Amino acid sequence: MFTGIIQATGEIVSAQKKDGDLRLHVQSQSMDWSDVALGDSIATNGVCLTAVELPGNGFVADVSVETLDLTCAQYWKAGTRVNLEKALTPESRLGGHIVSGHVDGVGEVISRAPDARSERFQIRAPKELAKYIAHKGSITVDGTSLTVNKVSGAVFDLNIVPHTLQETIMATYSEGTKVNLEVDVIARYLERLLLGEKAAEPGEQTLSMAFLAEHGFVK
CATH class of the missing domain: 2.40.30.20 (Elongation Factor Tu (Ef-tu); domain 3)
Incomplete structure (x- = not known):
């Protein structure tokens, strides 16, 4: 989880295609990397990525096909500037709002x-x-x-x-x-909750005015 309060900006050093997806190297001179460990999550332009290598002043992450399809990561290349935020800890101030790092x-x-x-x-x-x-x-x-x-x-x-x-x-x-x-994230869960038992039915379920009227939410 993240707060949406950007801690540093960085730059894509390389974006290499690898077996159908992407291996990304991000670097930032202004980010404090001393408390970052392998496996940590780092939001990169809002995309939650997992650090698989820590080559100094940056990290390397793998970007899946799903992420490439749904985010701007498909456009990233060497030289692209990005916002960076390390994952929220229990001691962190929640200065922004609850951010999952799952781009919609x-x-x-x-x-x-x-x-x-x-x-x-x-x-x-x-x-x-x-x-x-x-x-x-x-x-x-x-x-x-x-x-x-x-x-x-x-x-x-x-x-x-x-x-x-x-x-x-x-x-x-x-x-x-x-x-x-x-x-x-609250809006997404609220929609799901309003579906009630209908949420368990197969297929993608979405709210409609007809559904809301049927269940007494609107007249």
């Missing part, structure tokens, strides 16, 4: 504009994620815990303060940038 989908930056000393970003999420994104709710963008300022359909606004721009890779975002999105 890939979004796209559709606009960026100054807003006083901050920057206003508009990001389009995949349509299937729109129902989980709420005004003033939490969302994780490339591993960064952020507050949604406005929602219109599958498009949401973020107001990014100078500190966040300085400490993350968001300063590099422009129109067309692809980003990893993780919705609030």
Whole structure:
């Protein structure tokens, strides 16, 4: 688990195809690696990766086909800048929100504009994620815990303060940038709970207005 508070930025040193998936080498001069051990989890642009080698000032991880299909890891190459966060410990401050490191989908930056000393970003999420994104709710963008300022359909606004721009890779975002999105884990579990016994039926079960009306949630 993570908090979405970025501890350092780093760079992809190499991204080598290996038997159908990817072997990734990430390096950061600003991250404290002294307490990182083999097998530890490190969120890399919001993707939970397991350290299989520790070559100094970085780590090596294997990225599965599933992860490549569902995240921006499919676009990573040598020189790509990434946000980094070590896994949450019992002593850590929960400064952001609960983040699993399990990316739900890939979004796209559709606009960026100054807003006083901050920057206003508009990001389009995949349509299937729109129902989980709420005004003033939490969302994780490339591993960064952020507050949604406005929602219109599958498009949401973020107001990014100078500190966040300085400490993350968001300063590099422009129109067309692809980003990893993780919705609030509470929203995902709430949807599953509302399904009740229907959740045990075979196949993918999703909420609909008809289901909610049938079970008395809406009139």
